[in-house]
Amino acid sequence: PTTASGDVGVDAAAAVGVKLTSPERVIYPGQGVTKGDLVAYYAAVADAMLPYVARRPLSLLRCPQGHAQYCFFQKHDTGGFPDAMKSLMITEKDGSKEDYFYVEDLAGLIAGTQMNVLEWHLWGARNKDIEKPERIIFDIDPDEGLGFDAVKSAAKDIGALLEEVGLKSYPLVSGGKGVHVIAPLVPKAEWPVVKEFCKTVAQLLAEREPDRFTANLSKAKRKGKLFVDYLRNERGSTAIAPWSSRSRDKAPAAVPVSWAELERVTSADQFGLAEAAERAGDADPWTGYFEVTQTIGKALTDKLPD
Ligand code: ATP
Ligand code: MN
Ligand code: MN
Numbered sequence: 130p131t132t133a134s135g136d137v138g139v140d141a142a143a144a145v146g147v148k149l150t151s152p153e154r155v156i157y158p159g160q161g162v163t164k165g166d167l168v169a170y171y172a173a174v175a176d177a178m179l180p181y182v183a184r185r186p187l188s189l190l191r192c193p194q195g196h197a198q199y200c201f202f203q204k205h206d207t208g209g210f211p212d213a214m215k216s217l218m219i220t221e222k223d224g225s226k227e228d229y230f231y232v233e234d235l236a237g238l239i240a241g242t243q244m245n246v247l248e249w250h251l252w253g254a255r256n257k258d259i260e261k262p263e264r265i266i267f268d269i270d271p272d273e274g275l276g277f278d279a280v281k282s283a284a285k286d287i288g289a290l291l292e293e294v295g296l297k298s299y300p301l302v303s304g305g306k307g308v309h310v311i312a313p314l315v316p317k318a319e320w321p322v323v324k325e326f327c328k329t330v331a332q333l334l335a336e337r338e339p340d341r342f343t344a345n346l347s348k349a350k351r352k353g354k355l356f357v358d359y360l361r362n363e364r365g366s367t368a369i370a371p372w373s374s375r376s377r378d379k380a381p382a383a384v385p386v387s388w389a390e391l392e393r394v395t396s397a398d399q400f401g402l403a404e405a406a407e408r409a410g411d412a413d414p415w416t417g418y419f420e421v422t423q424t425i426g427k428a429l430t431d432k433l434p435d
Contacts, residue, residue, distance in 0.1 A: 135165030141172035142243070145236035147211050149243055156195035156247070157380040162402060167374060168242050173406035174382075175235040178372035180419065182238075182249060184256045186217060186229040188367040189241060190248035196376045200247065206230055211240035217256050222364070231256055247376040250367035253323075254316065261316035262323045265296075265425065266368050267330070268358035269307045272351045277396045283342070283355045284308040288388060290330065294432040296423050299415045300391045304375035304383040304398050308391070309361075309368060317424045320364040326425045327359035333433060372409060374402060381405075387414045 135152055142149035152165030171178075192200035206216040206228040213236035216228040229252075232238055241249065253262040267287050271280050284300050287310045291298045298312040314323070331344035334357055343354045361368045369375070369383045381398035382405035400408065408414075 132161070132163060132166055134169040135163045137172065138163075138165035138168030138170075141235070142168050142239050145213070145234070145239055147213055147236055147239045147243055149239070154195070156192070156245075158195065158197070159378060160380040160401070162380050164242065164245075167247075167402070168239050170374065170382075170402045170406050171238040171242055172235060174372040174409040175238055177409040177413070178238070178370065179232075179234065181371045182251060183233045184231055185254065186219060186252040186256065186259070187231055187370075188250040188252075189230060189244075189246045190250065190376055191245050192247045192376050193245045195245075196247060196380070197378075200376055202250075204229060210244055211236075213237045213240035214244070219259060247374055249370040249373040251370045252365070252367055253362060254320075258316045260319050260364070262318070262320060262362065263314055263316050265312045265314060265323050265327055266361040267298075267310040267327060268303075268361045268368060269310065270351075270356040270358050271306055272354055272356070275353065275355065277394070279341075279355060280306075280308050280397065281391060281394070283357075284310050284391065285388070287330070287334070287357070290334075290433075293434070294429055296425075296429070297417070297421050299418060300386055300388060301369075301371055302384045302386055302391070302394055302397050302400065303369055304373070304381040304400070305369075305377055306397050308397060312423065313418050313421045315422055315424050318426055320362070322427075323425050324359060324362040326430055327362045329430055329433060331357035331359045371415075372405065384408060385415045387416075390414060 139152050154164045188204045215231050218226050219229050253264050269283050288298050296312045298310050301309040334342040335344045371385045373383045375381050384400040384405050
């Protein structure tokens with residue numbers, strides 16, 4: 130059965146000239162969310178989402194049979210996508226050239242949804258300045274069994290530490306288990322400098338409070354701890370986009386919140402698509418994100434406490 134929001138999705142796709150097939154197909158069985166509903170979701174969040182997503186290289190999680198079925202990450206454009214999904218040539222570390230996806234508008238988001246993209250993952254740099262990240266991400270990954278309160282207090286502590294050295298940051302509730310603390314950057318320093326800074330902070334936290342934090346990727350060393358995943362900050366690695374849907378139970382979205390709002394959030398997958406769509410129309414929770422003029426360099430690393 131086509132739902133009311135599914136009809137909205139059909140109209141939204143038609144309005145931007147993307148041919149939508151099977152809008153009535155259910156892609157989140159638990160919630161009865163159809164492909165048309167997901168298009169309607171992206172139409173609702175596009176104005177909030179596109180400033181973070183447009184004209185950046187993407188990695189797409191595609192689930193042709195919907196959530197909880199076979200899904201795969203696709204980084205390279207092998208054809209078959211509607212024209213609104215664009216591609217950009219990037220030179221790999223080994224010198225070879227590859228086509229990466231990007232979008233520039235709502236038509237692009239709908240084109241991806243037409244191709245069963247359930248998650249939009251982003252590089253940390255823009256197309257026009259691919260070697261210079263525009264943000265640093267502290268991806269807080271809790272070990273199984275750790276509650277969301279532990280994640281929240283870790284996010285707050287990381288935000289406070291960044292503030293101590295002069296970096297303004299913003300929390301993203303991932304739609305999965307954790308929170309990403311994101312500091313926007315003026316694209317100036319290159320990838321290795323930004324990654325090194327993130328790693329240094331992660332290690333500092335782990336040294337100060339070894340029972341609480343680890344900077345070690347190894348699952349065995351994570352027991353009962355929060356892994357501060359600094360590896361999101363490498364050239365070519367990606368992180369979930371603000372406002373992206375997630376292919377997880379409960380049909381959640383990755384939602385930007387203010388530090389004050391984070392206090393009231395009770396789980397990382399609390400915001401379902403309907404609630405996220407409603408929030409996207411509210412005041413911007415990340416005020417000032419694009420006005421920030423901060424950069425990362427050696428001077429900043431020297432400012433970190435011992
Ligand atoms: P959670 O809060 O549950 O940790 P998350 O989005 O932070 O959700 P992670 O498992 O921490 O998920 O992964 C971080 C990022 O690593 C993802 O957002 C994704 O961009 C990238 N990633 C993970 N697995 C793959 C993969 N198989 N191929 C490409 N990128 C991947
Ligand atoms: Mn994570
Ligand atoms: Mn991670």
